[in-house]
Amino acid sequence: MPGMSTDTRAFRIVEIEPGDPAALDASYEIRRAARAHDVPDFPPLCRRLHDGAIRAGWPGVAQSTWLLRDGDRPLGVGTVRLRQVDNLDNADCEIDVHPDHRRRGAGRALYRHIAGYVRAAGRRRLLAETCGTLPGGPARDGCGAGFARAMGFADALHEVRRTLDLSGVDTDGYQRALAEAWRHADGYSLVQWRDGTPTEHLAGVAYLGGRLLSDAPSGDVEWESEEIDADRQRARDEARAARGMRTYSSALRHDRTGRLVAWSMLVLLSSPPDHAWQDITLVDPPHRGHRLGTIAKIANLRYAMAGEPALRFAHTWNAAVNEHMISINQAMGFRPVDAWIEWQQEIPRD
Incomplete structure (x- = not known):
């Protein structure tokens, strides 16, 4: 299914070619902005990691990444990872829409494209992850969880992220x-x-x-x-x-x-x-x-x-x-x- 693309109303979804610097730039900017909005205490997205993941993937995993455009404007990016050695019924997905262009159908279009791709690949199950607010913690935009529910996902595992500020660690206590x-x-x-x-x-x-x-x-x-x-x-x-x-x-x-x-x-x-x-x-x-x-x-x-x-x-x-x-x-x-x-x-x- 290399090169698979989809037209969805005004949107066009095209697979990113690893050698296309403009597409890599657009994907990076969308994910950088999404990360800064959704998890503001995270550091800026590492460019070398971003590009390396698209260009080389991960051992034992087939990966495809698509860019969604509205005309000439890149609005969203989606990735699917298909394990090739184990967990052959599963597919991991990651969908990011630029914060300035959310709630206009771009995420839904990417989801439909990804679901069709995963179905054609013979996988039974789609997995994704979102970040939300922890009671007493900093506010997080809940759009990711709302989107997942709207697309028919069920919450399967609840996790908590913890952070350690090393400037205040008790080294003697360690x-x-x-x-x-x-x-x-x-x-x-x-x-x-x-x-x-x-x-x-x-x-x-x-x-x-x-x-x-x-x-x-x-x-x-x-x-x-x-x-x-x-x-x-x-x-x-x-x-x-x-x-x-x-x-x-x-x-x-x-x-x-x-x-x-x-x-x-x-x-x-x-x-x-x-x-x-x-x-x-x-x-x-x-x-x-x-x-x-x-x-x-x-x-x-x-x-x-x-x-x-x-x-x-x-x-x-x-x-x-x-x-x-x-x-x-x-x-x-x-x-x-x-x-x-x-x-x-x-x-x-x-």
Whole structure:
């Protein structure tokens, strides 16, 4: 279905070609403006990440991105991601309309185009995400949730984003928390690395990464475990590097078996340098109860702080019911900011 385009009344929807700089500029400007409006405390959208995602996609995922125009004016952009190895019934979608042109049918036109594309690809399920206001938190525009409901999506998972302002962290408290956690972790050792996964850890990281979708609370979202092996993990590392991402990883190795049994990773983008994003924290079930998650998260944050002198904020998301991980984040100083909803829809048939 490459090059698929649609005319919808006054709108024209055309797939973005990776080598079209004008289309990339238009897509970036729409998503930059949408992000600034919808989540104003986020840093400006990283241009290198935006362009790299359209040009190269992600290992094991087929991605298409379309630009919606009204005449010559670009108003909206939509992306679909189809996993090629696992979760073959699902499709992820992302729809952004410039804040100055919302509630005029552009989002609905993009949705209809995407739903038709996903239906033609044989997928059964469409997934999306929106940000909203958390009680007591800063106001967020609720148009995303309203749009999702109007298009027939059901809310499948409620999450909360928490942010840590590193200018006020209690570093002595971190040291005490680590010392206390290590009292429960006899027989484990800490290993750390930046960026690409060391060859000796590829299999362990691939195993832990593959467990995330099945181990983390997922509400009503229908996800299977990912099938990740060492080659796929290496390809992911290469894709991150191509997009200008820097990563910091801390893992716990079980000394008796030599296996990695816990892993936490933070991601920083090529711009700006003062925000980090929590990618994964996971402990293999047989090794839970030894404070390994606490050790991995605190040790990794300290590792990133030492390597990134400009780092000021860290962001993490947790399912609202994930009390254990929330308690760790709260103890580290993360504070709730806004509410996020994972939406799911069975694709309507013609």
